[in-house]
Amino acid sequence: MRDLANALGIEAASIYSHIRSKEEILQRVCFRMADEFFGAIEAVKDENASATEQLKRAISAHVQVLTRNTEASAVFLQEWRHLSEPHHTEFLALRDRYENYFREIIRLGIASGEFQVPDEKFAVLTILSGLNWIHTWYKPEGKMKPAEIAENLSAMLLSGLKKNLN
Amino acid sequence: MRDLANALGIEAASIYSHIRSKEEILQRVCFRMADEFFGAIEAVKDENASATEQLKRAISAHVQVLTRNTEASAVFLQEWRHLSEPHHTEFLALRDRYENYFREIIRLGIASGEFQVPDEKFAVLTILSGLNWIHTWYKPEGKMKPAEIAENLSAMLLSGLKKNLN
DNA sequence: TAAACAACCTAACGTTCGTTAGCAAGTAAT
DNA sequence: ATTACTTGCTAACGAACGTTAGGTTGTTTA
Numbered sequence: 132m133r134d135l136a137n138a139l140g141i142e143a144a145s146i147y148s149h150i151r152s153k154e155e156i157l158q159r160v161c162f163r164m165a166d167e168f169f170g171a172i173e174a175v176k177d178e179n180a181s182a183t184e185q186l187k188r189a190i191s192a193h194v195q196v197l198t199r200n201t202e203a204s205a206v207f208l209q210e211w212r213h214l215s216e217p218h219h220t221e222f223l224a225l226r227d228r229y230e231n232y233f234r235e236i237i238r239l240g241i242a243s244g245e246f247q248v249p250d251e252k253f254a255v256l257t258i259l260s261g262l263n264w265i266h267t268w269y270k271p272e273g274k275m276k277p278a279e280i281a282e283n284l285s286a287m288l289l290s291g292l293k294k295n296l297n
Numbered sequence: 298m299r300d301l302a303n304a305l306g307i308e309a310a311s312i313y314s315h316i317r318s319k320e321e322i323l324q325r326v327c328f329r330m331a332d333e334f335f336g337a338i339e340a341v342k343d344e345n346a347s348a349t350e351q352l353k354r355a356i357s358a359h360v361q362v363l364t365r366n367t368e369a370s371a372v373f374l375q376e377w378r379h380l381s382e383p384h385h386t387e388f389l390a391l392r393d394r395y396e397n398y399f400r401e402i403i404r405l406g407i408a409s410g411e412f413q414v415p416d417e418k419f420a421v422l423t424i425l426s427g428l429n430w431i432h433t434w435y436k437p438e439g440k441m442k443p444a445e446i447a448e449n450l451s452a453m454l455l456s457g458l459k460k461n462l463n
Numbered sequence: 464t465a466a467a468c469a470a471c472c473t474a475a476c477g478t479t480c481g482t483t484a485g486c487a488a489g490t491a492a493t
Numbered sequence: 494a495t496t497a498c499t500t501g502c503t504a505a506c507g508a509a510c511g512t513t514a515g516g517t518t519g520t521t522t523a
Binding site: 183186209237240244245246247248249250253254256257259260261263264268275280282283284286287288289290291292293294 | 349352375403406410411412413414415416419420422423425426427429430434441446448449450452453454455456457458459460461
Binding site: 141142144145148149 | 499502
């Protein structure tokens with residue numbers, strides 16, 4: 132709190148004119164980011180597109196949110212564990228719902244014959260882990276732009292490392 | 298420290314008969330795990346195998362270490378940031394060296410025509426992110442065994458989601 | 464058998480933590 | 494013009510933190 136106050140140029144105690152507690156900050160960051168992720172993914176939702184196309188768009192949306200808010204994303208991805216009840220439970224429910232977006236796409240892709248996957252849930256976890264690692268190395272001033280990152284990720288996750296003989 | 302002492306059934310102050318400081322525990326865990334990872338990957342090293350085979354073995358070795366030490370792995374993957382100098386710098390150097398193992402395999406695979414990759418460093422990061430996410434959901438009593446996890450990960454990372462038309 | 468050491472204890476240290484109480488000044492609403 | 498609200502302040506609270514000092518007891522080592 133004293134560090135935060137210092138960064139704001141005010142006294143630690145003054146923070147409490149704006150928030151009720153330290154945990155409230157955590158809650159706000161976590162649930163605002165959840166909103167951002169849902170907003171982004173819902174904006175690119177398109178029932179008529181192929182599973183491949185849907186997945187590409189979802190990945191792109193996710194990467195955009197992640198790179199636009201690197202610090203809040205780090206909190207969202209790592210610090211939600213420290214949420215107190217009932218927020219902890221609520222957060223996990225939201226995360227599940229978000230994962231289900233991806234799961235639906237995978238399911239659709241399997242049904243349409245586009246995808247071939249060892250395990251559905253496992254596939255989603257691996258995809259999201261690849262996406263969620265970005266915040267640890269992404270730098271806005273780096274040479275790889277968000278759109279390019281999304282493209283590369285889509286390529287790797289869809290086609291893998293193996294040389295494509297098409 | 299008091300929590301740790303409680304778990305050990307002794308007083309907090311008694312811990313200091315065994316260690317110099319709290320940070321020493323962090324250092325020991327981090328560098329012991331680094332040893333484990335290096336040991337595992339060096340044990341499966343085989344210059345004569347194909348890049349595909351080498352990558353599969355490296356992934357398997359990594360997953361084995363990760364699942365055999367879930368809690369220490371969490372520390373190794375997340376808490377190294379809190380290492381003080383010079384250990385912080387030393388740790389990063391080790392991590393770089395470890396990533397280079399994978400990078401070499403990718404390079405080899407590109408040279409041999411086995412792999413096709415948008416960006417070499419990016420590929421390694423995505424692979425390792427997929428591996429290092431495991432500790433957040435893996436349960437020894439779960440139905441997916443380490444060997445199976447490694448196999449699924451290899452399949453996903455090598456071939457991607459797309460249906461293989463071989 | 465004496466000395467050294469290991470592993471624990473109790474008591475307490477100084478610091479940092481999140482937070483509250485109470486007050487002052489500026490701004491907005493009635 | 495009075496009231497109420499906002500945003501900041503100083504001072505301080507109790508709790509928790511990592512750690513040290515100094516002592517006791519049992520086990521090794523010389």
